Amino acid sequence: MAALSSAERLIVTVVSTVMQFTMSRFPMVAVSILYLTILVAAPGQLTHIVANFSTEATFLQWMTFMVPPALASAGLVALLQSHPPLRRSDVVLACVPSFALCAMAAIWAPRLLLVGLPSLLLTMVGATAMRQFARRDSRKAYKIVIRSTFACFAAVLIATLLSPIGFPVTIGPMTVMTLGLSFIGLFLGIATLHPGLAGAYFVTCLLAATLSPGNRPVPLFEPEVVPLRNAPSAGAAFEAWLKSRPDLGAYKKAGRPYPVIIASAEGGGIYAAAHAYLALSAMQAICPSFPVHLFATVGVSGGSIGTLLYSATTASRSETGDLVNCQSPGSIDQAIDTRPLATDLISPPLANLLFAQVADFLVPFVHVFPDSGEILAKAIAGMAPGNSHMSEPLRASWNPSASRPVTLFVTTDVSEGNRVVISPLDGAGAIGAASFPSGSITSPRDIASNEAAFISARFPWLTATARLQVSDNSFRILADGGYYENSGADTAMDLIAQIRELARLHAECAKGKPVLGDLGSCSCPVRMETSFRSSANWVGCGIPVFLAFMPISEAREGLPGYTYEDTPDPSQSWLGDPLTTMLQARSARGVLAIDRARAAFASPQDREMAQGSDVDNGFFPHVLPVSDLRLPVGWLLSPASVADMLAISANLEACGKEHDSNSSIATWTAGNGCRMKMLATLFNPAEVPRALGIKAHGRD
Known part of the structure; x- marks a missing residue:
C-alpha cells in the first residue's frame, strides 16, 4: 500500500482531531449546534416571542430565561472535565447557548441585552469557576451535577404535572425552551460518561417507539356519563x-x-x-x-x-329576536373582546413535550403522561x-x-x-x-x-x-x-x-x-x-x-394557475423538494x-369576479x-x-x-x-x- 502524502496525512490528522474533539465534547457541541441552528433558522414563532418579550414578559420571565443555559454550561463543564481534561477554550464552547440567546436579543429585541449581557458574563464566570472546582475534585463535582440535574428535572416535572397550564405560562415560553434544552444537554453529558448503558437504553427506547401501540386515545364521554x-x-x-x-x-x-x-x-x-x-x-x-x-x-x-x-x-x-339593521359600532376595539387571543397556548404543550414526554421516554412501552395534544386542548378550553x-x-x-x-x-x-x-x-x-x-x-x-x-x-x-x-x-x-x-x-x-x-x-x-x-x-x-x-x-x-x-x-395575490413573474433560477433540492x-x-x-x-x-360571464362583486x-x-x-405560525400571538x-x-x-x-x-x-x-x-x-x-x- 502506497504511503500517504504529507497533504493526505494532514487531512487525516485534522479529521481525527476534529472527531476526537467532537466526541469528547459531544453534549456541548450538540447543544451549541441546536442553539445556533435556531438562531440561523429564525422560526417565525420564536422571533415573534423574542421581539415582544421585552415589552410583554413578566419580571419573573425576564429574570429566568437566561438562568437554565448558564447552569447547564457549568454542569457540562463539570461532567466533561476529566474526559479528557477541558481547556479554557472549552468554557467558551459551553457558553455558546448564552451567546446565541444574546444574539437573538440583539437582532430581535435589543432591550433584552440588559439581561442577556450580564447573564452571559455570569455564565462565563460560573463555567470557569466550575472548571477549577472540577479540576480539584472531579468526583465530587460529578455527584453534585448528577444529583442536581435529576432533582431539578423531578421538580420541574412535578410542577408541570400538577399545573400543566399554569406553571408553563408563569415561567413563559422562553424559559420553557431554555430549560428543556438545558436538561437535554445535561442528559447527553451523563450518557457520554456511561456509553454502554446509554446505548442499551437507546436501543430499548427505539424498539419501544417502533413497537408501542401509540398515544393514549383522545378522552371521550361515555354513554353512562353523557346519554x-x-x-x-x-x-x-x-x-x-x-x-x-x-x-x-x-x-x-x-x-x-x-x-x-x-x-x-x-x-x-x-x-x-x-x-x-x-x-x-x-x-x-x-x-x-x-x-x-x-x-x-x-x-x-x-x-x-x-x-x-x-x-x-x-x-x-x-339575543335572538327581531331583525336589527347594521350600524357602524363606533370603536370596534371596545365591541370585541380580544383578550382570549393573547392566551399563551405554546408554553403548556412545549413544557409537556420537553419535560413530560422526555420523562415518558424514560419508561419504554408505557405511556404515563398525557401527550401535548391533550394539554393544548385543555389550554384552548x-x-x-x-x-x-x-x-x-x-x-x-x-x-x-x-x-x-x-x-x-x-x-x-x-x-x-x-x-x-x-x-x-x-x-x-x-x-x-x-x-x-x-x-x-x-x-x-x-x-x-x-x-x-x-x-x-x-x-x-x-x-x-x-x-x-x-x-x-x-x-x-x-x-x-x-x-x-x-x-x-x-x-x-x-x-x-x-x-x-x-x-x-x-x-x-x-x-x-x-x-x-x-x-x-x-x-x-x-x-x-x-x-x-x-x-x-x-x-x-x-x-x-x-x-x-x-x-x-x-x-x-393573483389567481391559481396564473404565473405573474419570471423565475429564471429556482432553487432545487434532492432532499427538500419532496417536503x-x-x-x-x-x-x-x-x-x-x-x-x-x-x-x-359567480355569474357565468365572470367566474373569477374580476369585474367586482x-x-x-x-x-x-x-x-x-x-x-x-x-x-407567526404557532400558538402565541x-x-x-x-x-x-x-x-x-x-x-x-x-x-x-x-x-x-x-x-x-x-x-x-x-x-x-x-x-x-x-x-x-x-x-x-x-x-x-x-x-x-x-x-x-x-x-x-
Missing part, C-alpha cells in the same frame, strides 16, 4: 333551524329571501384562530342579527379554534375561563332554536388520507368523507368541543396525531385537517350542496313525485333563490332562502377550493395579509399583533376612501371593509335608508 343523543341529518337540522328563526317575518314582509350564511376558516395556527374569531365577531358587532343567520362554521386547523371560540363566547351572547361551551359534549353544543352555529371541524385520516368531519350533525359537509361521532362513523360516545377542535389542529411536531376510539375495538389516527385541504371551502361547499339538495327534494315532493330522504314537511318547502334583491316566492308556508358563503383565509412540494400542494388545494367556490357563486353573488370573502403583518389584525379585519371607514395603491395592507383593509358592508345589506331587506350597506364592490 346518547340522536344527531339529525344536515337537511333535517337545517329545516328545523330555519323554521325557528325569529326574524322570518321581516323578510316575508319585504318580499326578500331569507339569508343563510355558511362560513369557513382556514388553518394557520394561532393567527388563523384569531382571524376567524375577529372576522366573525366584527361582523356580529356591526350586524347584531348576524349570528341568527349564521347556520354553520367550518374550521380547519387553527381556524377550528377560532370558530369554536366565537361560537362559545360572542355568538352565545347574542382555558381561552374562555368558566365558559362551559368550550368543553361541552359536541352533540349537545347545538340547538336549532339558538343563535350558536353548527361547528364543523375538519381532520385528516392518516391511514386513508381522506377527510373526517367532526360535528354535532349526522354527515354534515361530509360528501365523500367520513363523519364522527354521527354519520359514517357512529359512536355511542361523545367528544368534547375543545378536543374536537384541536384534533383538527394537530400539526407536527409540537403535537402528535390523535388516536380516536370510534368503537369498542376500532381506532382512527387523525391528523391536522390542513393535510387534506387547508381552507375548509370544500367541506363548506359540501354542506351548501346538502342544503340545495334538500330544496330540490322539497320541490320534487311538492309536485307529488316520490322522493327518498328526511324531508320534514314538504308541504312547507325550502326554496332556493339566486338573487337577494329580487322578489322572493313566499307563497304558502314555504321559505325562500338565499345562501351566502363567507370564506375566511389568507390574502393572496416543499407536499407543503405547497397543501396550501394550493385550499386556494383552489376557495377559487372553485367563488366560481360556483355584488350582493346577489352571495360570496363575501374576508382575508388577512399574513406575510405583510409578519404573523402578541396583543400588538392582535390589534393590527383587528384594524384590518373591521375597518368599515376604509371602504371607498382613497388609499395608497402600493400598500397591500391598505388595499386588503379596504376590500374587507367593502365586503362587510355588502354582507350587511343582507340584514336590510326593507332598504332602510340609514342602515349600513352597499350593493356592489369593485364595479364602476
Whole structure:
C-alpha cells in the first residue's frame, strides 16, 4: 500500500482531531449546534416571542430565561472535565447557548441585552469557576451535577404535572425552551460518561417507539356519563333551524329571501384562530342579527379554534329576536373582546413535550403522561375561563332554536388520507368523507368541543396525531385537517350542496313525485333563490332562502394557475423538494377550493369576479395579509399583533376612501371593509335608508 502524502496525512490528522474533539465534547457541541441552528433558522414563532418579550414578559420571565443555559454550561463543564481534561477554550464552547440567546436579543429585541449581557458574563464566570472546582475534585463535582440535574428535572416535572397550564405560562415560553434544552444537554453529558448503558437504553427506547401501540386515545364521554343523543341529518337540522328563526317575518314582509350564511376558516395556527374569531365577531358587532343567520362554521386547523371560540363566547351572547339593521359600532376595539387571543397556548404543550414526554421516554412501552395534544386542548378550553361551551359534549353544543352555529371541524385520516368531519350533525359537509361521532362513523360516545377542535389542529411536531376510539375495538389516527385541504371551502361547499339538495327534494315532493330522504314537511318547502334583491316566492308556508358563503383565509395575490413573474433560477433540492412540494400542494388545494367556490357563486360571464362583486353573488370573502403583518405560525400571538389584525379585519371607514395603491395592507383593509358592508345589506331587506350597506364592490 502506497504511503500517504504529507497533504493526505494532514487531512487525516485534522479529521481525527476534529472527531476526537467532537466526541469528547459531544453534549456541548450538540447543544451549541441546536442553539445556533435556531438562531440561523429564525422560526417565525420564536422571533415573534423574542421581539415582544421585552415589552410583554413578566419580571419573573425576564429574570429566568437566561438562568437554565448558564447552569447547564457549568454542569457540562463539570461532567466533561476529566474526559479528557477541558481547556479554557472549552468554557467558551459551553457558553455558546448564552451567546446565541444574546444574539437573538440583539437582532430581535435589543432591550433584552440588559439581561442577556450580564447573564452571559455570569455564565462565563460560573463555567470557569466550575472548571477549577472540577479540576480539584472531579468526583465530587460529578455527584453534585448528577444529583442536581435529576432533582431539578423531578421538580420541574412535578410542577408541570400538577399545573400543566399554569406553571408553563408563569415561567413563559422562553424559559420553557431554555430549560428543556438545558436538561437535554445535561442528559447527553451523563450518557457520554456511561456509553454502554446509554446505548442499551437507546436501543430499548427505539424498539419501544417502533413497537408501542401509540398515544393514549383522545378522552371521550361515555354513554353512562353523557346519554346518547340522536344527531339529525344536515337537511333535517337545517329545516328545523330555519323554521325557528325569529326574524322570518321581516323578510316575508319585504318580499326578500331569507339569508343563510355558511362560513369557513382556514388553518394557520394561532393567527388563523384569531382571524376567524375577529372576522366573525366584527361582523356580529356591526350586524347584531348576524349570528341568527349564521347556520354553520367550518374550521380547519387553527381556524377550528377560532370558530369554536366565537361560537362559545360572542355568538352565545347574542339575543335572538327581531331583525336589527347594521350600524357602524363606533370603536370596534371596545365591541370585541380580544383578550382570549393573547392566551399563551405554546408554553403548556412545549413544557409537556420537553419535560413530560422526555420523562415518558424514560419508561419504554408505557405511556404515563398525557401527550401535548391533550394539554393544548385543555389550554384552548382555558381561552374562555368558566365558559362551559368550550368543553361541552359536541352533540349537545347545538340547538336549532339558538343563535350558536353548527361547528364543523375538519381532520385528516392518516391511514386513508381522506377527510373526517367532526360535528354535532349526522354527515354534515361530509360528501365523500367520513363523519364522527354521527354519520359514517357512529359512536355511542361523545367528544368534547375543545378536543374536537384541536384534533383538527394537530400539526407536527409540537403535537402528535390523535388516536380516536370510534368503537369498542376500532381506532382512527387523525391528523391536522390542513393535510387534506387547508381552507375548509370544500367541506363548506359540501354542506351548501346538502342544503340545495334538500330544496330540490322539497320541490320534487311538492309536485307529488316520490322522493327518498328526511324531508320534514314538504308541504312547507325550502326554496332556493339566486338573487337577494329580487322578489322572493313566499307563497304558502314555504321559505325562500338565499345562501351566502363567507370564506375566511389568507390574502393572496393573483389567481391559481396564473404565473405573474419570471423565475429564471429556482432553487432545487434532492432532499427538500419532496417536503416543499407536499407543503405547497397543501396550501394550493385550499386556494383552489376557495377559487372553485367563488366560481360556483359567480355569474357565468365572470367566474373569477374580476369585474367586482355584488350582493346577489352571495360570496363575501374576508382575508388577512399574513406575510405583510409578519404573523407567526404557532400558538402565541402578541396583543400588538392582535390589534393590527383587528384594524384590518373591521375597518368599515376604509371602504371607498382613497388609499395608497402600493400598500397591500391598505388595499386588503379596504376590500374587507367593502365586503362587510355588502354582507350587511343582507340584514336590510326593507332598504332602510340609514342602515349600513352597499350593493356592489369593485364595479364602476
